[in-house]
Amino acid sequence: MIDSASMEAEARDALRRMRADGVRRLAERVADLTTAWKALTLRPWDAATRAGISELASGAHRLAGAGGTFGFPALSAAAAPLELVLTGLADSAVPDGERVNQAHKLVAALTAALEAGTGAIDEPPPALTAPGEAADPVLVCADEAVQPGLAALISNLGYAVLRGEALPPPEQRMATAVLDAALPDALRIARGLATRCPVILLSEETGFEARLAAARAGVNAIVPKPLETNELADWLDQFAGHRREASLSILVVDDDVVLAETYAMALRQAGMEATSISDPSRVLDAIASVTPDLVLMDLQMPDIDGIELARVIRQTRRHMSLPLLFLSAEQDAARQIQARRLGGDDFIVKPVDLGRLATVVRLRAERARALRAIMESDSLTGLLNHGRFKERLSLELQRCRREGGIVSLTLLDLDHFKQINDQHGHLMGDRVIRSLARSLQKRLRRTDVIGRYGGEEFAVLLLGTEAEAARAAIDQVRRRFTALPFETDSSRFTVSFSAGIASNAGLDGPREAETLIEAADAALYAAKRAGRGCTRLAGED
Amino acid sequence: MSITLERVLYVEDDADIRTLAGFALKAVGRFTLEACASGQEALNKAPGFAPQLFLLDVMMPGMDGPTTLGRLRALPGLGAVPAIFMTAKVQPQEVERYKALGGLDVISKPFDPMTLSASVRAIWERRHD
Known part of the structure; x- marks a missing residue:
């Protein structure tokens, strides 16, 4: 029998080296892509240039995949929309100023993402929980004789439970740890756990001195004994992140298909659910089917402009509080005021900085959702009234x-x-x-x-x-x-x-x-x- | 009874990802692996390799994963070979779509090389359920 532990260690080592190679190659690839892009922008707009841009789009696509694999999610976040913009550009008969601008920014963002780095190539990339895979367990460190039923209680609250009275092995992942202060050496265990996950301490002592000692050991929360189930449950919710919140849903309306999808993709990369439409007349159907938290729309569109579209949306009572965000190349203050009067909540100036776009959209949408939750919910339970x-x-x-x-x-x-x-x-x-x-x-x-x-x-x-x-x-x-x-x-x-x-x-x-x-x-x-x-x-x- | 999975045909257009995943599948998973850089290469190599499973990147230039799968399955003797897709950021409804396109399941990218093989095996074992 081959020693499987040493074999695994060997494999881990080899993988680490490969990952390091991959990261080095990422840097080379970003540099190559940047150089090629610069060279292309100096050329006349002809078939060869467009073929070169199309080639770059493929390169951007591969970078998007490789960025994630080698621990540079920010690189993927720039490379994925870059692929779209370049593909759109390669299809244009004439050079399209806005797309060239976008591409410039995104190419620069690649280098920035690489420099920001992760510094953690030894760590596996943040593994997305695969479909059907269980969430990380809650570690329960307690003596069953002293604190009977604790594990059962946490399991009843809907968490997977891992039991132990000491530190679990380093590869064990935990969402959070619940630690009984009555265990001998509880604070020493807390110190060991605190670097790995949030720690909740169950303690009879809740005076300032006890809290300070616990804080110094890295404890995040103290729940007094005898145990109040709801209080423990609130902390577990916060740390073990059974985030009930569905992700933010954003509707993007832009008559330019590629731009609409580019914005949508930037929002998706930032963790939101985005749907894009290029036909403004479909906006009501789209709102009905995706129930967005926010609508992002182009102010200048050829057939129906953004202001008219806002007016249409606001005709329905239920949409009165739906945040509307305009994308506008317009510096015209009067027209912006007119748009605001009709319920436009904010303007984002084109050409759009995709990073900022995601931030602004998220802040607006989160706030709108929070306000709506307060208006619509029952005060005791937070459920719908x-x-x-x-x-x-x-x-x-x-x-x-x-x-x-x-x-x-x-x-x-x-x-x-x-x-x-x-x-x-x-x-x-x-x-x-x-x-x-x-x-x-x-x-x-x-x-x-x-x-x-x-x-x-x-x-x-x-x-x-x-x-x-x-x-x-x-x-x-x-x-x-x-x-x-x-x-x-x-x-x-x-x-x-x-x-x-x-x-x-x-x-x-x-x-x-x-x-x-x-x-x-x-x-x-x-x-x-x-x-x-x-x-x-x-x-x- | 379930047959042990040994022969995997893997298609991924990015050379660095292919190297990393390829090594993980061979060294950690102990699979016999044929790694291909494109759908076309897979079509050339599959008949001689007699794979038990296809592991396919979804988004590839030229021939994408689902198209590659369709053409692989049209080859003599490969019509019933199960497939797993690999792709970034899978939403639940997309998983269903890839299953409808003939995949057993989807492995999301970025993947953890240490657990990739285990995921592949788990999906393989589940297929008999």
């Missing part, structure tokens, strides 16, 4: 009618909630409600729509899901939630909920939403009558 939920329900049903599709509506209600309030007080009642909200958010897909429908009643719309599959999803939430213990100083209890589900299969007509709600409500009532703590489908006895 009753009104907003019904609005989304109608929208989704419309979409189903238009495109064909199935959704299932679940109404769920906490069992014996009044007794919880009576026995443990309203604060505990609120805690139970927040926990259920959290369980739903964690266990369901982020495309599913979750609302707080009333006091202890929740509504969930599962998109693209038949009633039976919805039941499986909801029952999974139920099993976890019902196992989640709530603790007070004197007692420990669990809570169940009942659920009713109805799908839109076979539904039609103008009162579709009302009918669906009534059907789900009747099923919920049937579940309550059947003894609570269960799920019933509409039409099922």
Whole structure:
């Protein structure tokens, strides 16, 4: 048998050398591309020049791939749009000033990205979590005898758990660590962990001295004992990054196909979802299908200009708060004011600096989304409130009618909630409600729509899901939630909920939403009558 | 029972990536590898190599990954060879699209050379499910 550990170390070494070679070659390739680009810009615009530019586009494409592989994502971020711009340029019969400018900037950005570097060629590139691959686990460092049920509790909150009472091996990846201060040498363990992931310390001592000592050991958060589940859950959410937020969605409108796609690509490289259209008359359809957080549009377009387009968008009430960002070569202040009056939120001057574009768009879109979340959400749980939920329900049903599709509506209600309030007080009642909200958010897909429908009643719309599959999803939430213990100083209890589900299969007509709600409500009532703590489908006895 | 994967035909247009991934597949994964720089080269070499699996970069100049796959599968004896695509920044709906184009699954770039082979094997094992 060959020693597999030493073989792996050898392979690792060889790979490291290869990666270093790759990085050196990246520098050469960027230099070659830059030189070739400069030479081409000095030539007359003829077939040979255009062929040369097309060749450069291929080079940019390969650089985009290689940049990522060898640990220079910023290089890819410049090379990918450069490929597009060069391809567009190679297709132009006359030299196109704006594209030449773009290409200049992007070529310069390649060198800048290389110089900014990563300095970390020993590290594997940031591995994107492959589809279906599990997220990194939460390390739980605690003595089960001292802190019973801690691992189970964290697992119930929806995290993969890794148990240990000492430092795990260096190659073990962790999203965050939860460390019991009662362990001998807890702070020394904290010091070892802190360089690798955020550390949450569970401690009975929460005075300033204790906090300072913990801070010096690299601890990021202290949760006092006895343990408050919600507080721990909030920290885990923050560190272990179950980011529920879907990525920002941006709609780009520019009559120039290549520019539209170049902007979209720059936004995608910055982690946003971008859709580009070059026909302004399709803007309303596009808004309906991609529900953007922001629309980026060219102010000067030949058939319909940006101001007219803004006017059209603002005619719909729902689009009143949709941020509109103009791209403009225009220095004309009067026209800019006119555009602002019609609801343009900002101007970006052409030729566009793609790096700045992504930053401005992200800031605007994030802020708009945050404001919208506050306006539309229930203050206790952060879920959609009753009104907003019904609005989304109608929208989704419309979409189903238009495109064909199935959704299932679940109404769920906490069992014996009044007794919880009576026995443990309203604060505990609120805690139970927040926990259920959290369980739903964690266990369901982020495309599913979750609302707080009333006091202890929740509504969930599962998109693209038949009633039976919805039941499986909801029952999974139920099993976890019902196992989640709530603790007070004197007692420990669990809570169940009942659920009713109805799908839109076979539904039609103008009162579709009302009918669906009534059907789900009747099923919920049937579940309550059947003894609570269960799920019933509409039409099922 | 599942047959062990040994012979992989890999197509990637970038020489540096090809070297790195090629080494990772051979040294770490212990695969018998034929690495090609283009779809055309793959079409020339595939019949003599008798691959069990195609590993294809999606975006290549000239003939892209899906086109290459279609033409490889048209060759005698290669019609049923499974394929994995490699591409940057895969969104879930794109994965579905590549699966519809005949891929078992998609491996996203940049890849980690130490775990690339394991990913390939995991996808290979899953195909019998």
